[in-house]
Amino acid sequence: MFDQFGMLPIDVVLGVVVFWLVLGMAGLALQNSRLIAQFIFPLSAIGSLVLAGAALAGLGEVSTAILPLGLPDLPFHLRLDALSAFFILLLGAASIGIALFSAGYFRRMVAAELSLLCLEYHIFLASMALVFLADDAYMFMVAWESMALSSYFLVTTDHNQPDVRRAGFLYLLIAHVGAIAILMSFGVMQSGHGDYTFSAMRHTHLSDFWASIAFLLALFGFGAKAGILPMHAWLPEAHPAAPSPVSAMMSGIMLKTAIYGILRVSLDLLDTQLWWWGAFALALGLITALFGVIFAAVQVDMKRLLAYSSIENIGIILVGIGLTLIFHAFHKEALAALALTATLYHALNHAFMKSLLFLGTGSILHATGERHLGKFGGLIHKMPKLAILMLVGILAMAGLPPLNGFVSEWLLLQAFLLSPGLPHPYLNMLVPVAAAALALAAALAGFVMVKFYGVIFLGQPRDTTLAHAHDAGLWERIGMICMVIGCIALGIFPAFVILHLDFVTEMLVHHSLGSSAAQTGWLLLTPIQAERASYGPLVLLLIIGGGSLITVLLVKKLYHGRLRRGPAWDCGFPAQTARMQDTAEGFGQPIRQIFEWFMDVVRQVPSPFDLHPHYHGETHDRLWNLFYVPIKRVNEIIGNQVGKLQHGRIHMYLLYSFLTLLALLAFIQ
């Protein structure tokens, strides 16, 4: 679509990157909250729209460019192929809504802070686009690190609070540990040639051992960014700390850069794929998904809950990657294409639905000033418009048809169900177990979403401050409507989406799904064969919509025809208060009971004689004590030992140099 202007999609993408950077600088120069909110952010959304369009046009072709920046003799290589175009599409499409929401959300911020935030926001967007475009390790690491740094500053927007600074530091630390692993992975992949361009890595053949090292390093490094166990600790800390649009962007888009990295390394840069990589990723993904969803069920902070839910979704995506690798290693290309389609589809879905939910928490936070679920209740009366928008996100997140969450999870389960064809007996036995675990995670995700929505929007207000809650503003609603449209469209027209995903699967596993997926017309989605399984979302939507409409009409016509609002039945006990409702803790209690060995629960049960009883329960992550604290201790011990070398005596320092000199002389001799 840009061809008539003589522009390649990659030029347009680069143009948008430059445009974003200019917007960021303009925001810094303006120093005016109203202007930044009302002009810069909507312009940024237009940039996102253009970016998404360019990426859509770039799906079918490969274009490259060389930027004359960087070091002398080491220019930046860029490449837009199907995989990067897909992720740039995700970035552009999801950031439209976030930018529009930000226009409303940040309008009351102090000008000096907002102009800095605006700069960091746009650097963050631009560096994510460059991560997807990079075609050499040097460019990739530069973009990756500027992404990490700009997001660190975004997370620590409220840096005068110690909790926020601590969360930001944890995030930065884990991001850097991950970046080192990624760098080492690139180092292994260039295999001593000193050529760090991706095209050179594609043509290098590594032995199985070194390829495995490169894969594991990449999985660890990107896993740190994605929040794969055990590198997940920063997510539940950083998301509550960051402003909501930033959380939306980090959870919806930035986590996907890690998914992009894993796919790029394992399926594109490495020329061999071993089956056990897939099995390892599958197991890790399942553990991550179950861990995330179980912890999400017991959270009492709404953004922390969503952060754990992000961990769960990343786990599901990793399961898809694992399955793809297994099928690809056994040359079952059709099944690999199906699993990869499900993976990419879920990544796209998650970008929309999780961003929508995070944006919604931002509106709630602005309206009430609270994050603790125990303070909410009955917000559906105060914020009806937000409640409807959030309902769509909740249903999508819970994986209910006809919304988008269902499509990708269904496709993934289809891939699982087709796996008995694998030529490996143990895998054949274990894969159904994995499928069951995935189904458990999906079901628990539904539970989590019911809790999230029920405690916030339904029932009676648990806190008096909620009486002053106001509905989301216009810009905020527009931003969320963009996300809702995405959720619905991805759910209703899966065959269209899959036709576009085919470019990516064709590139990575040399097989595509489109021919069979839409074989019975675009109404019906049939992953493999019509007689095995098919799904007609539009038909389902019509049935659901028609059924509901007929029921409503029948009730209105035949019964009473008007809306009545009366007191709920009180079981004969008239003195009902809001404290009698199920609390957030109470809602998660069954899950906590079942999985208590899994987590570290601290409870304070009030005494029976207490006149003002308050129950207090906290759930902590066992991995923090089992994994992070020992590492910290070992670090401290080593640090203290090294510190002993420095004692302030000049003679000892001279002796160090003297002994080093003697040792070196003896060595060269």
Added chain:
Amino acid sequence: MNIPLTSQLINMCAALLLLIAFAMLSQRRILSLINLFALQGLILAFSTALVAHTSNQHHLYYSAGLTLMLKVLVLPWVLHRLIRKLNIKWDVETMFNIPTIMLVGLALVIFAFNLAAPISQMAGTITKSTLGIAMASVLLSFLMMITRSKAVPQVVGFLAMENGLFFAATSATYGMPMVVELGIALDVLVGMFILGIFFFQIRVAFDSLDLHHMEKLKED
């Protein structure tokens, strides 16, 4: 014996240098230490001039002149003035056990000769046999820096180490290029002035030139 006289003289100079290095290692009095340093510079200048005469390397004459001026006249004069101003002319330093230090020094000399043996065989200069001594005097000066607790002897040790390096360069390859030598000479001169200023500062801060006091600077 068919070793020419000049060569024998050079070897004797080298032996004297080593002897002075040991003397400096065991000398407690600061004034004598500075005099020994001046003597070392004098022998160095003499031997460099001898090498220049034998090998017809004319730039070595300049080196010898430079050494004579800088290390025999200027630096000892500066040091003398310093210790007079600091009023430490007759200071006697407490040190570790001197025989032990001498034994360690002996071990270092053996190590240095062992190290220099293969290089000496490759070098084509007439001074090749003195390379071991040059390296030994570098190491001995370093050892002297380690064992001293006052600031002035440490600086003398540092300057003596530079003498050893100069000798090593002369004996291995007939000296360094003139530009490098001039640069080093300037460095030594500037370094000496800066260290002189430091002496006063250290004395103001700690009321003493004993470097043990600087341990207090460490952060805990």
